[in-house]
Amino acid sequence: MAIKSQEERAISAEEDIILVRNSVKRVTALLNFSLVNQTKIISAASELARNTLEHGKGGRAIIQLVNDPDRVGIRLTFEDHGPGIADINRALEDGFTTTRGMGLGLGGARRLMDEFVIESKENDGTTVSVTKWIEKS
Amino acid sequence: MTSETVVALSKLISEFKAEILSEWIDHQLKDPARSQSVPEASIRTNSAEFIKLFEVAAAKGNLVDISKPEWEEVQHMLSELSATRAVQGSTPTDTAKFIFSLKQPLFNRLNTAHGQTTSEAAKSVWELSLLLDKLGLHTTEAFQRTRESVIRRQQKEMMEMSTPVIKIWEGVLAVPLIGTLDSARTQIVMEALLQKIVDTGSKIAILDITGVPTVDTQTAQHLMKTVAATRLMGAECIISGIRPQIAQTIVHLGIDINDIVTKATMADAIKEALYRGGWVFERQLDSASISR
Amino acid sequence: MERIPILKFGDILLVTIQVDFHDRIALALQEDLTEKIVNLSAKGVLIDISALEMVDSFMGRVLGNIAKTSRLLDCYAVLVGMQPAIAITITELGVTLTGIHTALTAEAGIDLLNDMIKSKSNGKVHAKRQVAKWR
Missing domain, CATH: 1.10.490.10 (Globins)
Structure with missing residues (x-):
């Protein structure tokens, strides 16, 4: 897998969630994702950015355009140095929430994307990376 | 070297x-x-x-x-x-x-x-x-x-070919599902159905599962998702073509379908849809325009 | 602060969400609407989201809360104009919007509101339409 381009955005205020969404939207349109998939990716980005802000006390989003021999994709990585997640499996369950969302953030984002990787240590922050692919025709 | x-x-x-x-x-x-x-x-x-x-x-x-x-x-x-x-x-x-x-x-x-x-x-x-x-x-x-x-x-x-969305009456759509209903297929069905709802301004969609060989928890969940998304658009789903074995499976699996309108056959579903749309049909027995 | 305007048509309040809104604006809308329902004794609220490009779980929660609060205040909330892509996405996300009524277009939404308001004032039991409870 090769990274073709990369963009980074800080997440430290509510407005940044919208900025992340806009950046993600640009890349998904560039890659010619279908409207439904664009919406899914933007929504996943929104969920994860909000997690980074509210649970992780802020962090950054890395938006990458990635490339394989027969497919292209978008990879979104969200990093924070917040309190981390003690029980990842529980955090992935629907309805689990520490803040004011619906508790669908992590599990929902996982359902909306093709790949989902999470790493977290208590008191040492969380990194979530999600990818969605589009076949080259 | x-x-x-x-x-x-x-x-x-x-x-x-x-x-x-x-x-x-x-x-x-x-x-x-x-x-x-x-x-x-x-x-x-x-x-x-x-x-x-x-x-x-x-x-x-x-x-x-x-x-x-x-x-x-x-x-x-x-x-x-x-x-x-x-x-x-x-x-x-x-x-x-x-x-x-x-x-x-x-x-x-x-x-x-x-x-x-x-x-x-x-x-x-x-x-x-x-x-x-x-x-x-x-x-x-x-x-x-x-x-x-x-x-x-x-x-x-093949998936796209096998999922037509048909307008059968003013405000009524029918989707005859044939084959296994996996998540990729469900996505295609949903997209096609919701778009057609917008295009035709339909209020009722009939999902006919006569051609779906088996219904397991996954399939049922996919059906539920389709029903849920349809409702978000402001339309209703009727699920028809539930064969006896499938009805038993659904009960056996304990899937909750309380919230969903189901009919045994597509004909029953169409009748229900038209009734809800306020249509009344009357058969004219003395009419000879259609020969038997 | 930027706010989403609320228009009044007879018994009905009309909200058109045009912009990709901040969380704060969403929360402000929830507050404003609740106040106006009471002050203007509105019987119905129509929320048009046809211009929205996405709804995440936070917005889903705000919309759900608006519906619930309205119901407590004896007022119906109808959500209209959701894009197919959003309907598919929030279903996948798991947003259920329990208790909120939906209609395809603003026109259909107003018809639905009027029906509900009328059938209630006639004292008739009406069929309540609920959105998705799938799990």
Whole structure:
């Protein structure tokens, strides 16, 4: 897998969630994702950015355009140095929430994307990376 | 590999490329097991092109690692070749043979080349053999990728073909589902259905599952999602075509469908949809316009 | 602070969400609407989201809360104009929007509101339409 381009955005205020969404939207349109998939990716980005802000006390989003021999994709990585997640499996369950969302953030984002990787240590922050692919025709 | 060997090899290739090429083409054409799907003309052009690119790449001094940029063009050419041949109906063996058959003409050259000791020649043969094996494997991999993408595309086309959304009445849509309802399929059905709801301003959608062989928890969940998304758009779903076994399975699995309108047959569903739309039908028995 | 305007048509309040709104604006809308329902004794709220490009779980929660609060204040909330892509996405996300009524277009939404308001004032039991409770 090769990274073709990369963009980074800080997440430290509510407005940044919208900025992340806009950046993600640009890349998904560039890659010619279908409207439904664009919406899914933007929504996943929104969920994860909000997690980074509210649970992780802020962090950054890395938006990458990635490339394989027969497919292209978008990879979104969200990093924070917040309190981390003690029980990842529980955090992935629907309805689990520490803040004011619906508790669908992590599990929902996982359902909306093709790949989902999470790493977290208590008191040492969380990194979530999600990818969605589009076949080259 | 020592740099002298590399230099000697690349010199040999550029010096004798005409001879190597003609011998190689000859070799390919004479192969008794040659696939008839590749015409002679393309064997000639493909071979000539490959030798040209191979010469350029080999001259860069790296005959070991074909993932390096100097081999990019060769790799690209081989991928294209595999793809074309895969579509033409060649087997991966045929395509790999394209590369492997270059061994003999090259080795013949090496053996007759001047100024090499036997051990040097043997070493060159070995190195070159390794290199060609890698390129040959590359064609096989590319071939497989092409096949896989063909299969994926066909699967997608089949899915799209088998999920029509039909407007059967003012404000009423019908979706006859046929085959297994997996998550990819559900996505396609949902997209098509919701778009059609917008386009036609429909208020009721009938999902007919007569053609769905089995309903398990997954399938039921996919159906529920479709119903939920339809409701978000401001329309309602009726699920019809629930065969007795399927009804039993649903109960057995403990799937909650309290919230969903179900009918045994498509006919019942249509009746319900029209009734909700305020339509009343009356049969005129004395009308002779339709003969029995 | 930027706010989403709320228009009044008879018994009905009309909200058109045009912009990709901040969380704060969403929360402000929830507050404003609740106040106006009471002050203007509105019987119905129509929320048009046809211009929205996405709804995430936070917005889903705000919309759900608006529906619930409205119901407590004896007022119906109808959500209209959701894009197919959003409907598919929030279903996948798991947003259920329980208790909120939906309609395809603003026109259909107003018809639905009027029906509900009328059937209630006639003292008739009406069929309540609920959005998705799938799990």
